[in-house]
């Protein structure tokens with residue numbers, strides 16, 4: 400699962416985190432993987448959830464040594480939806 | 483000049499320091515007004531008031547500086563434009579609400595809709611003292627249910643669909659009471675520890691944690707005033723369909739034991755939490 404693109408929003412806060420993520424995903428095609436680096440706290444509480452709510456699929460999410468998170472999102476991924 | 487101050491007060495007219503002037507309290511449910519209502523309030527305030535509106539601390543609205551000669555006209559013109567008068571004294575007051583699940587990503591229950599239903603059923607109901615109710619969509623408590631005589635807050639018991647889990651561990655990290663531990667890559671829930679805050683359901687990036695059952699927590703006896711105190715949990719989890727029964731039981735308890743102008747929390751403290759909780763239990767456990 401090779402990310403097409405990497406996005407670092409560790410230093411951003413809501414709602415900039417959403418805007419940057421949305422723009423990055425818009426530049427991709429369905430099925431592409433976006434790698435996102437984000438901070439703990441509010442960002443990791445909100446960004447993954449809202450990506451899912453908008454129809455994307457969070458493939459992986461890992462906590463890093465330094466407390467930030469690394470996430471892989473599949474644009475409009477179909478797996479894991481209500482079935 | 484013939485004026486029955488008590489009657490006027492019940493009807494939402496508050497006597498001002500300024501001779502012959504009253505502030506008119508309006509009925510607002512859940513902090514929402516339609517544009518039509520805002521327009522009506524604007525027109526009435528412009529015609530009879532002093533060029534401004536006062537926002538109360540409980541999402542209410544008042545038009546200050548209404549001369550007593552205009553009281554009937556103000557009441558009629560507000561009514562004709564879809565605005566009802568508020569209440570004062572020993573009554574169920576305007577019901578507060580946050581945005582709740584209708585708009586807020588954290589909400590577990592539709593606080594606005596619930597506050598409208600409560601307002602319809604219980605607004606202005608007579609009781610020994612003032613009685614304030616508030617509804618919040620989740621335990622972040624933006625509508626401050628703990629500061630009200632009776633408060634409701636959305637809660638959510640989580641359920642897991644393990645096959646969707648991507649083993650990220652976020653739920654275990656975020657749970658405020660450490661009710662989740664990761665075991666062999668999957669979350670394990672301690673029902674005893676879980677406070678049904680729903681954070682795991684809200685945050686889970688794969689949708690593996692989902693709604694098991696939504697309901698409300700009930701706080702009672704909260705107040706600000708001269709002797710401020712936060713409400714205590716009366717019922718920790720209850721289906722939303724039981725809200726009317728819980729209010730009914732609380733008002734009945736208040737009417738039976740309360741002294742004139744006493745706050746509800748004081749009544750509970752005087753009679754005993756055990757007795758009040760029993761009454762609530764009885765009223766809300768009946769049938770399904």
Ligand code: SF4
Pocket residue numbers: 580581582583586587588589590593618619620621622623624625
């Ligand atoms: S109490 Fe919860 S649902 Fe209501 S506005 Fe606050 S966060 Fe949103």
Ligand code: SF4
Pocket residue numbers: 646647648649650651652653654668669685686687688689690691
């Ligand atoms: S947050 Fe969701 S996906 Fe992550 S471990 Fe918990 S249940 Fe699994």
Ligand code: SF4
Pocket residue numbers: 638639640656657658659660661662671675676677678679680681682683
């Ligand atoms: S509902 Fe709240 S307390 Fe219960 S497991 Fe989820 S995060 Fe923890």
